[in-house]
Amino acid sequence: MVIAINTKALLPGKMEGYGYYIEEIFSRIALNHPEHQFYFLFDRPFDQRFIYAANIQPVIIKPQARFPLAWDIWYNLMLPRVLRKIKAEVFVSTDGFCSLRTKVPQCLVVHDLAFLHHPEFISKSHRNYYLKNTGKFLKKSKVIATVSEYSKQDIVEKFKIDPAKIHVTYNAPGSLFQQLSYDERELVKEKYSAGCEYFIYTGSIHPRKNPINLLKAFSRFKKRQQSSMKLVFAGRLAWKTDEFTKLLSSFRFRNDVILTGYLEKNELAKLVASAYALVYPSFLEGFGVPPLEALQCGVPAIVSNNSAMPEVGGDAYLYIDPENPDDIAEKLMLIYKDETLRSRLIENGKRRVQLFNWDESAKKMWGCIELAASAE
Missing domain, CATH: 3.40.50.2000 (Glycogen Phosphorylase B;)
Structure with a gap:
């Protein structure tokens, strides 16, 4: 199977929540499934340390997608071309956005709906983009993964999504966090x-x-x-x-x-x-x-x-x-x-x-990928 992953949040020197989630989950999945081909999709030059296994091929898709117009170009114009070229059988998007212009089955990861609960904390242009498109993204995706039962219920209630379509893959603490003497x-x-x-x-x-x-x-x-x-x-x-x-x-x-x-x-x-x-x-x-x-x-x-x-x-x-x-x-x-x-x-x-552990979460995410790939 050819699996494309949105890995734009893997940023050296700037790694935070989404980036660590991608690293922990998809490094495990790639290493645990050497029989499959993975494409990591970046929007800028990448650090080689993020290529965790021999079955990972990096691809840079321009432009850098950090604001609404660039998001639209990246997901709906450039991404579909790349997915066709690499013959992707499933696309996993890890930041709550997906492509509305591809026929490739998509697994969408949504961490929260903070833009609905606290719109005052983000810019107007970003807020408007989320309000306009999040419902479309959720309906377009074959499978939705989220990180808690709270977020699952929030998605169900706010966007009337079938609960059976949403799967909880919890986060976990990083292995570096240990007691010191x-x-x-x-x-x-x-x-x-x-x-x-x-x-x-x-x-x-x-x-x-x-x-x-x-x-x-x-x-x-x-x-x-x-x-x-x-x-x-x-x-x-x-x-x-x-x-x-x-x-x-x-x-x-x-x-x-x-x-x-x-x-x-x-x-x-x-x-x-x-x-x-x-x-x-x-x-x-x-x-x-x-x-x-x-x-x-x-x-x-x-x-x-x-x-x-x-x-x-x-x-x-x-x-x-x-x-x-x-x-x-x-x-x-x-x-x-x-x-x-x-x-x-x-x-x-x-x-x-x-x-909570990342091995279990990676297994559940792999199940989501398989479901998305087999969805009609």
């Missing part, structure tokens, strides 16, 4: 936080991730506890961050807030494993990988009580109302003061994280 943690703290304990947020920084309320909550925590605790933001400044940077510039506890910028995964894993707790106050997540990675490191996670996060975390997370900085601050203080609670969350986390 006491001495290793101390070295990391010396490097990043002057030897002090710290709360950590990981991921790109933009309004949907709620960095403003996290800063406000940390301010309340510092005023009440007067500890040396730091707050680390480990991720790049993405979009619509003017309000965040403006608040941070005049923030009373600015010297206790650390911005690392983008970090490669091996360094990020050490930083997470050395934290006192991870804080993830996102307004919406289709899954939410960073808190699960913290659990695998033996670090408790404070997360929002919305969308897919209770489904993923169960009794292993400490939940917050992301709209309420006072509630976030209360939970920061609670985990800071209550060692029994912190220890219980860590133990619960060790059990919870066992429910």
Whole structure:
């Protein structure tokens, strides 16, 4: 079988959620199925390290598809030509977009419908493109894969899609995220936080991730506890961050807030494993990988009580109302003061994280590919 994969999110030095998902899932699938031919489709020069197996052939399709007009050209004009040329029998699109101009069966991966729930956090042109086309993409695809039961039900309710067409392939924590020894943690703290304990947020920084309320909550925590605790933001400044940077510039506890910028995964894993707790106050997540990675490191996670996060975390997370900085601050203080609670969350986390692994998710995705390829 000839299988084409949309791998545009495999970006060296810029790898984030979609990119890691592609890497974990499709490296396994290609290695586990050497009898099949895989084409990885990029929109710019690629890094050879993303060609994980001998049965993967990279193809660059122009133009770089990063805005609506380019998306339309890439998916509906250039992509169909390439699929015909390579005689693709199925196309897997990993970013929620698919081609409306090809007869090749398509498996569409949709992580969430954030553009419907929080349209204020994206540009008008992007929002309009999603509103105009997402329903068409979902109907055009033979099979839909998503990352949680929450996202599955959201797709069913918002777009009236048959639930039988949608398959849940959970995310999982990366293997680099592991517990560190006491001495290793101390070295990391010396490097990043002057030897002090710290709360950590990981991921790109933009309004949907709620960095403003996290800063406000940390301010309340510092005023009440007067500890040396730091707050680390480990991720790049993405979009619509003017309000965040403006608040941070005049923030009373600015010297206790650390911005690392983008970090490669091996360094990020050490930083997470050395934290006192991870804080993830996102307004919406289709899954939410960073808190699960913290659990695998033996670090408790404070997360929002919305969308897919209770489904993923169960009794292993400490939940917050992301709209309420006072509630976030209360939970920061609670985990800071209550060692029994912190220890219980860590133990619960060790059990919870066992429910998610990339090998199982790759098997389920392979099932989705086979279904799409055989669909009439």
